[in-house]
Amino acid sequence: MxxxxxxxxEMLGRYIGAGFALGLGGIGAAVGMGIAAGQANExxxxxxxxxxxxxxxxxxGQAVGGSPSIFALVIGLLLLFLxxxxxxxxxxxxxxxxxxxxxGMGCFGSGLGCGWPAGKACDGVARNPRSxxxxxxxxxxxxxxxxSPSIFAxxxxxxLIFVVSxxxxxxxxxxxxxxxGIAMGAGALGPGIGSGQTASGAVHGTARWPESSTMVxxxxxxxxxxxxxxxxxxxxxxxxxxxxxxxxxxxxxGFAVTMGAGISAGFGGIGPGIGSGxxxxxxxxxxxxxxxxxxxVxxxxxxGQAVSQSTAIYALIIGLLLLFxx
Numbered sequence: 001m002x003x004x005x006x007x008x009x010e011m012l013g014r015y016i017g018a019g020f021a022l023g024l025g026g027i028g029a030a031v032g033m034g035i036a037a038g039q040a041n042e043x044x045x046x047x048x049x050x051x052x053x054x055x056x057x058x059x060x061g062q063a064v065g066g067s068p069s070i071f072a073l074v075i076g077l078l079l080l081f082l083x084x085x086x087x088x089x090x091x092x093x094x095x096x097x098x099x100x101x102x103x104g105m106g107c108f109g110s111g112l113g114c115g116w117p118a119g120k121a122c123d124g125v126a127r128n129p130r131s132x133x134x135x136x137x138x139x140x141x142x143x144x145x146x147x148s149p150s151i152f153a154x155x156x157x158x159x160l161i162f163v164v165s166x167x168x169x170x171x172x173x174x175x176x177x178x179x180x181g182i183a184m185g186a187g188a189l190g191p192g193i194g195s196g197q198t199a200s201g202a203v204h205g206t207a208r209w210p211e212s213s214t215m216v217x218x219x220x221x222x223x224x225x226x227x228x229x230x231x232x233x234x235x236x237x238x239x240x241x242x243x244x245x246x247x248x249x250x251x252x253x254g255f256a257v258t259m260g261a262g263i264s265a266g267f268g269g270i271g272p273g274i275g276s277g278x279x280x281x282x283x284x285x286x287x288x289x290x291x292x293x294x295x296x297v298x299x300x301x302x303x304g305q306a307v308s309q310s311t312a313i314y315a316l317i318i319g320l321l322l323l324f325x326x
Contacts (some may be wrong), residue, residue, distance in 0.1 A: 003042070004089075004090075004157075006089040007248075008047045008090075009087075009088075009089040009090050009092060009093040010084055010092055010093065010173045012093045013079075013092050013093030013094065013095070013097055014079050014080055014096055015094030015098035016078075016082075016093075016096070016097050016100065016226050017079045017098075017099055017100030017197070018076040018077075018079040018080050018096075018100060018103075019100065019262075020077045020097065020100030020101050020104040021072045021073075021076040021079060021100040021103050022069075022073065022076045022104070022156075023104065024072075024101075024104030024105055024106035024107070024108045024185075024250050025066040025068060025069055025071070025073075025075075025076075025103055025104045025106075025108060025111070026069045026072060026107075026111075026196070027073025027108050027111070027112075028067035028107060028108040028109060028110065028111030028112035028113070028115075028192070029065060029066050029067075029068050029107065029111030029112075029113060029114070029253025030069070030111070031111070031112055031255065032065045032112050032114045032116070032196075033061075033062040033065055033066060033115060033116065033118075034110050034115070035115035035116060035118065035119040035252075036058050036061045036062050036065065036118035036119050036122060037062070037163040038119065039057060039058075039118075039119035039120070039123045039161075040057070040122040042122075042123070042126075042326050043123055043125065043126025043127075044120050044126070045128070045163075045195070046083035046126050046127075047126045047127075049137075050125060050126050050129045050291070053125045053129050053132045053134065054122055054125055054126060054138075055123050056116075056132075057121050057125050057132065057136050058141065058294020058317075059118075059270050060136060061114070061115075061117070061121055061122070061139055061140075061143070062118065063206060063262045064114060064118075064143045064144070064147075065114030065115055065118055065143060066110060066111070066138055067114075067150075068106075068107035068108075068110040068111040068114070068124035068147060068150045068192075069107060069111060069209065069261075070216075071103060071107055071150055071151075071153075071154050072103050072104060072107045074154075075099060075103040075154065075157045075158075076253070077098070079096050079099060079100060079161070082161065082241075085166075086165065086199055087166055089170075090170050090173070090174060090310055091166040091170065091173045091174075091177070094173055094174040094176075094177035094178055094219035094232060095160045095161065095164065095177040096160075096161070097155075097156075097177070097181065098160050098164055098177035098178045098179075098180050098181030098182075098295040099157040099160040099161050099181060100157075100181070100182040101181035102153045102154075102155050102156045102157045102160065102180070102182075102183055102184040102185040102188075103150075103154055103157040103185070103186045104185060104190065105153070105182075105185030105186050105188065105189045105266075106149055106150045106152065106153025106154070106184065106185050106189065108186035108189055108192070109149055109150070109151065109188055109189035109190060109191065109192025109193045109273075110146055110148075110149055110150035110188070110192035110195075110196075110237070111150075111192075112192065112193055112196065113143075113146040113192045113193045113194070113195050113196020113197065113199070113277075114143040114146050114147065114196055115196065116196045116197060116199065116200035117139045117142045117143055117146075117196060117200045117202070117203045117224075118139060118143065119200070119242070120139075120200045120201075120203040120204045120207070121135050121136060121138070121139035121203050121207070121228070122129045123207070124193070124203060124204060124206070124207020124208070124244070125202070126212070127207060127208070127237055128207050128208070129208060131206070131210040134206055134210050135203060135206055135207045135210075136193055138199075138202055138203050138206045138213060138216070138217060138220075139199070139203050140198075141217065141220075141221075141225070142195075142196070142198070142199025142200075142202055142203060142220060143199060145195055145199070145220075145221065145224045145225075146195035146196045146199055146224070147189075147190055147192070147285060148195070148228055148231070149187075149188030149189075149191045149192040149195070149228060149231040149273075150172050150188060152188055152231050152235045153179070153183060153184050153188045153232075153234075155235075155237060156180060156181070156184040156239075156242075157181075157184075159242060160177060160180065160181065160242070160320070162178070163242075163249070164176075164242045164243075165217065167248060167250070167254070169250035169251055169254050171250070171251050171252055171254055171255040172248055172250050172251070172254030172255060172258060174251065174255060175254060175255035175256070175258030175259045175262075176241045176242065176248070176258045177186075177206045177242075178259065178262070178313075179241050179260075179261060179262025179263070180237075180238040180240075180241040180242050180262060181258045181262070181309070182259075182262040182263055182266045182267075183233075183234045183235075183237040183238045183241065183261070183262040183263075183265045183319070184234050184235055184238040185234075185266060186263075186266030186267045186269065186270060187230050187231050187232065187233060187234015187235065187237075187238075187265060187269040187270075188231045189268045189269075189270050189273070190230055190269050190270035190272065190274045191227050191228040191229075191230050191269065191273035191276075191277075191313055192230040192231075192273070193273065193274050193277060193279070194227040194228075194273040194275070194277020194280070195224040195228060195274050195276045195277055196229050196277065197276045197277035197278055197281045198219060198220055198223045198224050198227060198280030198281050198283075198284060199224065199279060201220075201280065201281030201282060201284035202216050202217065202219070202220035202280075202284040202288075203284070203287025204284075204290065205284050205285045205286075205287065205288025206288060208229045208288060208289070209288040209289060212287065212288040212289075212291045213288075215245045215287055215291050215294055216287050216288045218229075219283055219284050219287045219294070219297070219298060219301070220280065220284050221291060222298070222304065223276070223277070223279065223280025223283060223284065223301060223304070224277075224280065226276055226280075226302065226309070227273055227276040227277045227280060229272070229273075229276075229309055229312065230268070230269025230270075230271070230272050230273045230309070230312040231269065231273065232266055233269055233312055233313075233315070233316045234265050234266050234269050236265075237261055237262065237266075237316070237323075238262070239263075239321045240261075240320075241258055241261065241262065241323070247324070254321060255317070256274075256324060257322050258322075258323075259322065260263070260318075260319075260322050261318075261319040261320075261322040261323050262319070264315045264316075264319040265315055265316055265319040266319045267315075268311060268312055268314070268315020268316070268318075268319075269312045269315065270309060271312075272308055272310075272311055273307045273312075276305040276308050276310040278306045278311060279301055279305050279308065280301065280305070281310040283298070283300070283301035292318050
């Protein structure tokens with residue numbers, strides 16, 4: 001590792017970690033809130049008499065969709081102002097950077113994912129203002145579930161800040177802390193987006209066919225649960241990295257092993273999370289339009305999501321092989 005004064009390492013970790021937390025964590029929420037506002041304006045253009053309903057739906061959607069950026073802000077403030085404790089020097093810097101990556105990427109996905117159901121809710125209220133309460137309820141439930149990956153990310157960030165201890169090797173410690181942040185942050189990115197896509201389809205279907213809302217809600221929740229599997233894989237690898245650090249290789253090999261495991265589990269979950277969300281999106285719309293085909297659609301959706309999750313499983317296998325076999 002580069003020889004620097006402990007205070008310099010501390011500043012590097014705090015500033016870079018906070019930058020990742022807010023720099024990445026604010027992108028998704030801002031874009032998502034913009035989607036909601038854009039759809040609200042388009043709806044008002046078509047149906048200006050619905051502006052009261054539209055404004056209410058837009059503001060609720062933006063408020064819920066902005067929550068991930070608040071999570072990122074909290075972690076960013078902790079990184080900047082929390083007194084240094086258990087860790088020192090390069091170990092402290094690595095833990096702070098890992099925490100920033102975890103919450104930053106995790107909130108990016110959830111914030112962006114929350115924007116699509118909010119936009120579809122505004123569009124739906126314009127088309128069918130009588131169903132505004134049902135549509136808004138579906139939007140809020142879908143957004144709440146889409147924020148689960150960012151909750152996982154904040155848990156890992158808090159563990160990196162308050163709980164973990166450093167391995168003996170400085171290089172291995174850097175790989176453990178940053179690798180855990182990447183595993184959780186990137187692993188939460190795709191599921192956050194995918195869960196939002198599924199919620200978008202559910203809200204769209206509920207607005208057009210409100211009589212199918214109960215059945216659509218069930219399909220949405222099942223699809224979102226499956227879409228978030230890669231986030232759980234990422235959290236699993238992050239836990240293994242943080243809690244098994246004493247049994248890992250040391251030096252540059254330890255750094256390569258831990259970083260490789262985190263990158264595999266994290267980035268390997270982006271595609272499956274988004275892909276599963278796309279399946280859920282269409283399944284919710286078909287269920288709303290053709291509720292009599294519910295069983296067939298649900299079965300097809302689950303099979304399709306399971307196959308699309310296969311690459312996340314492959315990425316998890318590679319991560320575990322790096323940690324326990326290589």
